[in-house]
Amino acid sequence: MVKHILFDFDGTLVDSRALLVKLYNEMAVQYQFRRIRDQDLALLRSLSISERVDRLGVPVLQIPKLVTAGRQLYQENIRTLHIVPGMKEVIARVSSQGMKSSILSSNSEVNIRQILKNNKLDGAFKEIISAKHIFGKHHSIRKVMKQWGTSPSRMIYVGDELRDIEACRKLGVPIVAVTWGYDSQHLLLSGKPDYLVNSPGELLKTLLSLT
Template sequence: MKRHILFDFDGTLVDSRALLVKLYNEMAAEHRFRPIRDQDLALMRSLSISERVERLGVPVLQIPKLAMAARIRYQENIHTLRIVPGMKEVLARLSGLGLKSSILSSNSAGNIRLFLKNNKLDGAFREIISSKPLFGKHHSIRKVMKQWGATSSQMIYIGDELRDIEACKKLGVPIIAVTWGYDAIGLLRSGKPDYMASSPAELLKILLTLT
């Protein structure tokens, strides 16, 4: 039985892609990085994070500083964001079944709590966990498992990026990859997730078979 459900945030619970592209382009203009144009979006979704960084010409050493600045701008715009249609119903069903859900994200816990408050989702999650490393999400998942005293078979992760799949594979944690987020379906499939969901309704159906 899966007793612990971990949700990714951006792209999985909230449709923030347009906002993040907007914020990136603002910083790109300031730092003279290559901007993301509308016609670039499909290609960018098919690339890994390292490939995107290389294509955009962003120095790797500047990423932590840029990420911190992006979080501040994100908070200033968070009132414009809404939960992915259908996900509120998924969360309500899980809560009704007494299942424990938490969020693990590279976004800040403050941003996530503000979003949940704005969307009347206070109390929908047991815990909000901020994962700082851009390329090391498995370290954060392992830490959560240790804190909760949970084995990999008692966990399930829900995310929208290849890096989510790779992190879970390192730990043997089952993952459901959702296709409405940041990474393209082909990129997700290349990571061989345990399950894939193309809609919140399909996600719920998978979860009910696992929990």
């Protein structure tokens, strides 16, 4: 029986894909990387992060600097972001069933809390955890399990990227992959998630079946 739900944030709870593409393109002009065109989006969603970085010509060593700069630009645009339609209802229903929800994201806690407040969701989550490892989310998930004193079978992760699936696989944590976020359905399926859902309604049914 699942008691803890760990939600990813960008792409899963908040619809930020368009903003992140816009911010990336602003930095691409500054650093002379390849810009993302509208016709590139479908292909990029089907590629892993390392494949995207390679295709866009972004030097791996520059990624930490870009992440830091991107977070600042993101913060300046926070008021344009909204929770994915239907996700407020998901959070409310699972809470009413006694399931505790938390957020684990590579975004900053400050950004996350501000968006939750803007969308009237402050106080809806037990914890907001900012993952320090962009390419090693399993380290943060393991730390959370240790803090909660819970086993993999008592929790579930909800995310929208292949890297989320890979992190959960390393720890034996069940995962629900959602198709409305950053990675395509085909890419998500390649990671063999425990569950794949196409709408918040399907996500709610899946989560409630695990209580």
